[in-house]
Every structure is written in C-alpha cells, then in structure tokens.
Amino acid sequence: MNNVTSGVIAKASHRKKIHDWIVVIILIMLLIAAFTISANTGTIRLSPMELFKTLLGQGTPQQELILFEFRLPRMVISILIGAGLAVSGCIMQGVSRNGLADPGILGINAGAGLMVMLFVLLFPSMQTTNSLFLLPGLALIGSGAAAILIYALSYKKGEGISPTRLLLSGIGVAAGISAAMIIMTLKLTPESYTFVANWLAGSIWGSNWKFVMALLPWLIILLPFAYYKANVMNVLNLGDQTASGLGTPIERERILLLAAAVGLASSSVSVSGGIGFVGLVAPHLARKLVGPKHKMLLVTSALVGALLVLVADTITRSLPLQKEIPTGLIVAIIGAPYFLYLLSRSKG
Template sequence: MMVPSARRKQRIALVVLFLLILVTMFISAGWGYSSLGYKRLLPVLFGDGSRKEDFILFTIRLPRIFITMLAGVGLALSGAILQRITRNDLADPGIIGINAGAGLGVAVFFLYMPIEPGNFVFLLTAVAFLSAMLTAFFIYLFSFRKGEGINPVRLVLIGIGFSLSISGIMTVIISSVAEREKVDFIAKWLAGSIWGTDWIFIWALLPWLLILIPFTLYKANQLNLLELSEPVAVGIGLPVQKERIWLLITAVALAASSVAVTGGISFIGLMAPHIAKALVGPRNQLSLPIAMLIGGWLLLAADTIGRNLADPSGVPAGVVAAFIGAPYFVYLLLRRTA
C-alpha cells in the first residue's frame, strides 16, 4: 500500500512536468531557423496563419516536437525496465548495445533495399525491433552465468563491447556504399539527428507505445519484485525468468521503435529513471509515469537546443543528450565501484 505523501509527491511532479513540457513545446515551436514568432503561434495553431506559417508549424515544427517527445518516453521506459530486470543502475538501451543493434538493422534495410524509408516506415520499426532483439539475445546469453544469473557489471561491459563491435560493422558497411545520400542518412542516424520529422513517423511509433506502456504499468509490481534478490523473488512465487524475458522483449521493442524514427539516442534511458526515483521514490507504480515524462522532456529539450545551436542544420539531439548523460554515467560507474 502506498502512503498518501508518496502519491502527493507524484501528483506534484506530474503537474510540474506537464507544465515544463508545455513550456518547452511552446519554445520549440517558435524558435528555429525559420522564425515563426511567439505572438503568432496561437493564431496559426487555430487556423489564422499564412501558408508559410502553416507550413513551418504543421509540417516542420509540430511533427518533430511530438516525435522527439514520444521517442523520449519510449527510451526512458525502456531504460527503467532494463535497470529493474538487471538490478543495474547503469543499464540503458544505448549504452548496452540495444540501440546499436537496432541501428544495424535500419542501416542494412535502408542501404540494400530499393526503397525510401519514409514510404516503408512501419516496416522500418519492425526491422529495428528484430535486429535489436537479436542483439539483446546475444548480450543476455553472454552475460548469464548458471547459478549466478546476470552480473550487472558484466552485462554493461558486454553490452558496450557489442555496441563497439556493431559500430565497427556499421563503418565497414557505410564504406562499401557509393551512394552519398544513403551514407549521409546513416551518418546522421548514428549521431542521433532526429530524421523522422513527418506525421507518418508518429503513426509508426504510436502503436508500439499504446500497447507497451499499459503493459509495463500493469507489470509494475513484478518489476518491484525483480529488484529484490532472485531467491527472494522465487520464494514469493514470481516466475523470474519468464517475467524477465517478457519485460526484456518490452524494453527492446520500446527502444528499437523509438530509435528507428529518431536515430541513435543514448543516455535518456539512463538519466530519466534515476531522476524519477529521486523525486518520488523507487516504487515503480509511482516512478515509471514520472520517468516517461522526464524522458520526453529531456529529448525534446535536447533537440530544441541542438537544432538552434548552429544554423541551419544544428547539432544532433543525440550529441546534446550525450553531453549531459556521459558525465552522469561516469558518476554512476564510479559510485558503484567505490
């Protein structure tokens, strides 16, 4: 049973985060290479804009805002699940190689299939999921020891090794491609440059979130139990391996579908769950909704800042997120080994 004070903290955090997201969305919609002007945002939004203003807001700005926010939600929830099922505060889909696995699938699909990604974006998310799932299987396989289970530090090290290996494979693949346009796309994807900026990418990502978010919230208590030691969880009656596998598949699907339409984003899934636990405590029924909103806001803020740092192309959101998240990762690593 949750104490009323914890619920009150969650409600306050939810309200503050909703307001913060709305303010950031407003700033993002009015700030850019083609200035729309903040005084014109509401009139244009309600249909009183010129053709140019409508194009800037509805075709360029709003799809990108919603894509980054939804992808941030997916990455944050994926990171939270991974941290719980591995009992490892350093787990993140970008750090342990899941995002790299999804990227390899996206790269091969895009480079060697005679299609444009915008026309087959729904298939693209499925390809990313299958590739990421295969990567996660091998990471899990190499990290698991009979009688010991998953060692948190070994999982991170093996995941980082897989991520570096996949990056090397990606470099070889890119160097063998002669088409400059396709090479440029993969390079932008690897840097975490938000590339899926049309409304169709939202419809490609949204079904994954609409299914997996309620499923994860339904499994919140199982995640609480998985954070206990394995003998205790088994003694309570939890089918540990079954629950861990289903939740791992969920985490992989959330991460893969998110990065398939945004690019290689890391550290959002690392930071958001930690901040959420600091705000409302470790109980997943309280912290998971907060982590999702924090992840959405973090990626939206990173993209808003990044795309306006250098006109006209800006700095990739993945680079801005890494600039914040990498020192935080080092801090957590030092704290674990101290």
C-alpha cells in the first residue's frame, strides 16, 4: 500500500513539474511575442524579419538607430524592472505571509522616491551627467530606511510580524512620505517638477543603455540570491514556530530576504519611476499558474512581471495621443481593481 501511495505521489509530482515548465515556456513565448510587437511599435515599422536582421547587424543604418538607440534600451529596461518588482513583491508576500504585500503599497517605493526627489532638488542637472549611476544606491537608502521603519512598527515581541500591522504600517509610512514629497515639490524648478511628476506617475524615464547598465548589476546579484533562498521562503510560510522547530534562523533569514526585496524594488523604481501594483499582481497570477512553491513561483513571477510592464509600456507608446502617458498609469488600471478584489477577499 505504501509503495502504491508513493508511486501515485511521484507521478503527481512529475506531472506537476511538467505542467510548471509548460507554463514557463508559454510565458517565455508570450514575452518574445510582446518583444517583437513592442519593437515594431512606433512611427517607423520593423517587420519581424527586419527586426531579426537588425538584431544580427544586417539592418539599414536607420533601422539600427531606431532599434538600438531608441526602442531596445527601453524594452530591456521594461523587462528588467518588471522582473525586479515582481520578484520583490513575491519575496515580501512570502516573508510576511501577507498576500497584499507589495513594494508600492507598503511604502518601499515611496522611500525610494523621496531620495530621488531630494537628489533632483539638490542636483537638477542629474539627467545630463553620469550621476544617474548614483540613483539605485540613493533609492536603496531611502527604501531601506522606509523598510526598517515599517518593520519596527509592524513587529511585536512574542508575536513577530502581524500581516495586518505590516499592511497598515506600510500604508501609513507611504502616506507620510508622500505628504513630505508634495511639500518638497514647492521648491522644485518647473523642469525638475515635470521630471518628478512623470517619475511619480511611473514613467520609464531612463531609456538608454546607461540606465540599463546602472540597473543590471543589482538584478544580476539579487535575483539569483532570491532563487537561492526559495526553500527558506517555503519554510517561513509554514509559520514562525514550525520554521524555528526546523532549525531556521527566522529573524536573520527574514531580514536578508527583506533586504533583497528592498534592493530589487529600489533599483527598479530608480529608473522606472513609481510603478505600482506589479509586485502585487504578478506573484498572485504566478501563484495561480504554478502554485505556492517558491522555486517555480519566483521564476514565473519574474516572467509575468516582465510581460506586464513590457505590454503596458507598448500600449503607452501606441496610443494616438499628443503626449505619451506614463506606463505606471496603464499598470495601475490593471492593478488597482485587482488590489481591491484581493482586499475584499482578505480575512486579516
């Protein structure tokens, strides 16, 4: 009987792995399709064959200029920040055991935005200098400070982190930081105010290869680290008492994971602006596709987040408007109703 049961479990596990990999392959194919459509979005069209030839260096000078200098950097940044924000949200939801956790909702993005605004206020010529490489570090300081404050407010000795306190503390800190940022806008020049307004709305303002290089090192380090800690997040989801009984140093692992989540979120928003809801929507959609185990959940979340932001950015560039609307508004149109839906179903 035990052998029969073990065989059934093994077959079910094998089918689950096949299903999960099929989901990943489908998402990769959708991402490639969205990439092709995005590269062909604009005044000058590039057919799939022209796109392929240009990527191989066989396009015309005009096609290479359009693709490599204007479209491709922005598309790569959209993919990177989508993956970074999605994995950040996935980590936060896993560590806090709160399905409503998200870098934007919990005030992490607001902390990063405060430091970016301070930098713009003190150094208004930032976009024309190499100082843009300081932005991820500055955003990390701001979001890290916000995360420490939120953690301190939501933690209670003997109980750990309460999901309700975490959510409410994050919303309160985000509201306070937003109020401070509104006051600071009164001292900005018109040019700096326009930049900050677009940043807060989630405009992908960093659209050249320098911004890609400023963002890429953070993701190269933190995304593999998050995947490496997938089993730890699985254990933490069992509850503090069970995780402690299994020998997991709960507080140390929680701090390390939150630091990784903060680093991913802050580096992403430093070049993308205050794009919200990606870290909320992508992990939930991924969880419906592959389940709660974090090894596949993190990979699927990254792909869903990258696809979401790339599609949203493509939509903003294809709308027949005189002025391009921020990508964050399109994401918010999708994310805000979904957040309200999740909030209505939340029991905590």
